[in-house]
Amino acid sequence: MKALGKILGLVVLGLLLLIVGLGFALTHLFDPNDYKDEIRRLAREKAGLELGIDGNIGWSLFPWLGLELQDTRLASVRTPDQPFANLRMLGLSIRVLPLLQRQIQMSDITVDGLALTLARDEQGKGNWEGVGQPPATTQDQATTAQEQTPETPAGNSDEPDSAAKPLVLDIDSLTVKNSSIAYRDARSGQQFGAENIALTTGTIREGAPVPLKLNALFSTNQPVMRVQSELQGNLRFDTGLKRYQFEGLKLTGEASGEPLKGKTATFSAQGELLADLTAQTAEWNAMKLDINQLRTLGELKAHDLQSEPKFSGTLSIAQFNLGDFLQGIGQQLPAMADDKALDSVELVTQLAGTQKSLALEKLNLKLDGSTLTGRLAIDDFATQALRVDLKGDRLDLDRYLPPADQKDQTASAARKSEVQKTEAGIAAGSTTPLPDKPTQQSWSNEKILPLEQLRRLDTQLSFAVGQLTLARLPLENFSMKARSAAGQLRLEELRSNLHGGQIRANASLDARSDNPQIGFQGHIANVPVEQMLEAKQQKDIVKGLLDLNTKLRTQGNSQRAWVNALDGTLDFALKNGVLVQANLEQQICRAIATLNRKALSSEPRAKDTPFRKLGGSLTFNNGVASNRDLQASIPGLTVKGNGDVDLRVLGMDYRIGVLLEGDKSDMPDPACQINERYTGIELPLRCRGPLELGAKACRLDQDGLTKIATKLAGDKLQDKLDEKIDKKLGDKVSPELKDKLKGLFNR
Structure with missing residues (x-):
């Protein structure tokens, strides 16, 4: 037995020496650069790629299958003169023996100087189309050959088991540097790009955290924007369960461009990301999002990702100055009567939404000392279907209204x-004469x-507040309900108390016509x-x-x-x-x-x-x-x-x-x-x-007063005449006759 073991050991040793010797011979006697034309032909026929290799191909065989490409170009066979990728250097190596067990064990992968340029022409065709699709003649031949190939015997179960075995990745690290990605659309004129891409990772192994760091400068031309960003964290994935996690996410950067009107916005995002494609769910837990002085905390959850995505979560925005925030990102609030309006804004709410809608549920909004609670929602983004149901303690609406219109003041100056x-x-x-009637409008x-905007409104509004200040009136226990649709607006009910009295009102506005x-x-x-x-x-x-x-x-x-x-x-x-x-x-x-x-x-x-x-x-x-x-x-x-x-x-x-x-x-x-x-x-x-x-x-009224004086004088004369009649006639005539005589002077 000892002799048999010794013999087997010598055989194995001999085989290893033979393999090492063969690998040495292959790597020193076989030069892949001599086969560039054959490699180009295979890439063209099998992958639809027009491959240009201007640099050398370096390689090693055992125990690592090493490959290094330099100065390489990639183009679709349909547009061979329009390369969509240029690569300065690609270096990688794969351990040979694990490949036999469908395990990919790689050392460092280095990509240096990748320039990926994607473009669509006026007809909407992309310069990458055709990649992965061999030319028609070759494809037809391959199809014919496949049809002529005998089917695998049903009883051969070894091959299916081997093919069904999943690949196992084990990569020491991945490094991408000095790289860029650009996309342009000739029809729309849009351009997107990512420059100075630098990506580094730790060991890439399924189920284990993969340290990752990415830096890039993103840009677009419609509108003109530039965003410098850095992403860090640990990526964990399980391809079998289709479960992906990003732990310790930290994204930071700066944005500038036309929408910001010369301002720079600094931003950062942190949290824990999870995507479970089997369960069709995604989560962003321990969310923290900052933009300039805006500080946001919360969490987001999504489900039904592949059918009708829906999301929910919570959002908390710490107290901030809305005017200063908007000014810091190049925006401006409309002029308001109070220049300190919106200096203090704070929000806590629950979120719920779909691809078409967004709702802020159980909202608690603190606005310049006022507190509003309730619900805000857009039921349909396409129709701007706004739903508002709010209650509050107090609100001084005059502070947020436009200041007195200078044009109105000028128009009424005369x-x-x-x-x-x-x-x-x-x-x-x-006693001066009566003033003249005014004539100035x-x-x-x-x-x-804004008639066009009013015609598009689809709103349902319910609002109640303990005290509302409007037009300087302290309206107490104020409540209102209103709705609008298809250009017709209705104030269904308005109720309020004012200085111990009551106010009730309703109104309508038909904006369907220009009048x-x-x-x-x-x-x-x-x-x-x-x-x-x-x-x-x-x-x-x-x-x-x-x-x-x-x-x-x-x-x-x-x-x-x-x-x-x-x-x-x-x-x-x-x-x-x-x-x-x-x-x-x-x-x-x-x-x-x-x-x-x-x-x-x-x-x-x-x-x-x-x-x-x-x-x-x-x-x-x-x-x-x-x-x-x-x-x-x-x-x-x-x-x-x-x-x-x-x-x-x-x-x-x-x-x-x-x-x-x-x-x-x-x-x-x-x-x-x-x-x-x-x-x-x-x-x-x-x-x-x-x-x-x-x-x-x-x-x-002097004229009227003169008439009164005349009447009084006549009455006084009549009184004297009546007195004389009474004295002269006395009881000599009947009272009826005396009344008739007095009446003669009253005619």
Whole structure:
């Protein structure tokens, strides 16, 4: 037995020496450079490749099958004059014996100076097409040969088992340096590229972590962008399970180009990536994404990758200044009334989406001290189907609205000047002539509504907030619901409390034509009118609790068009009201003193006129509001009015009748004490001029006052005649006859 073992050992040793000697002979006596033409022919016929080898081919056989190519070009046989790859050097070596067991054990693989250039021509054909597809004649021959080849016997099971055995990779390292990739499309003009590619890895072995580092400069021309990036981490893969992991991902870089408008954005991404193609899932755990000062944490999960991909996850954005962030990436926020708006933004939400949709669920948004919660979603990117369901504690919407339009200010400058000239020198109760009606248009002719965008809107909006500041009004318990589709927008419901009162409204906008139609219905109850005027920065010309119901319609796409086409009705009532700086008592007292032919000994001290109720209705016709039923109740007086308010120029022409009801209370001046014969007499006032003047535009109607004086004089004469008749006739005639005689003078 010992002799047999010794003999076998000598045989094995002899075989090894023979193999080593054969490998030495092959590598020194056989030169692959002598077979370049044959290699080119095989590449052309078997792989559809036009192979150009300008450098030397170096090789070794045992125990490593080594290969080194230099100065090599690759092109498709269809476009042999358009190489899509140039390679300065490729070096690799494979251990020979493991190949017999379908194991690929390689040492370092080095790729130096790879230039991959992919291009499509005007017809859409790529310069790489045909690669892997041998010429038709050769392919036909191969097909014929395959058909003529006898089938493998069914009983031979060794070959299938060997073929079914998976390949096992074992590579010491992979190095790619000084390489680039470029792609251009002649039809679209688009170009993409990656330059200065440098890739290094550690040992590449299935199931084990593979250290990886990649550097590259990416670029595109539409738009012009350049991104310098570095990727690091450990790659782990299992080809049998189709499971791939990227552990310790760290991607950093800088981006610049046209979209950034001269700015540079620095970015970094970290986390753990996992793709399980068998389960059709992918995950990005421990996600951290930073862009300049934007800091984001979260995780993302995707499933159904091969059918209808869906994803979900969480996202948290730390507090940041949105304006500064956008400015840092070359973008600019639109001008806002508050230059500190959006200085503080913070977001926490859950994500859900598909290829066509995105939803932010359980959203918690902190915006400049306000907190909003709820849901934001785009149900369909193609139709911009926006869905909003938000609730909040408070929101000052005025901060985010555009500042006052300079054009509007310029357009109304002439009208304001006109008002100022009229107001100069006029005080409440002045005896100067009535101001003239204003003539300057008060509204801008600039287009307001973006009709094309409105026609594309598909929205459903539900919004509620504890306190909303809008147009300087503190709207409490505010809620609204709105929707839009196919160019039709509807405010289905708006509810709010305001200074203890209530507001309700609904509206519609039909933007399907270039002359949009607008409708509005509103209800206001117990709202202090002076608070509304103060919010509009208007003078407090009246105080009281306002009730209002209105139904209006208009058309057009500018302030001027809306006012000029305004039609509808409005009913209002003002309870416990006060006319501010409008001393009707002073006007009335002066009139009574005139009728009494007495001089006032002092001016009344009161500056305002209180009334218990003020009400009426307005009918709007092409921007002019007509009122024929104004009524106001003042202690001792009833005020009636009728006239027009021209909203086009914010002017008024209004007549007021003051009915003396015989107030018997003490008056501050004997000259204006009310005599019984003045009871029931309606004193006339007329208000004309700019609406901003309020009561300052009102004067005692002298013509009407003259008629009253004439009537009073006639009444006084009639009283004297009646007295004489009573004295002369006494009881000599019947009362009926005396009444008839008195009546003769009243005709």
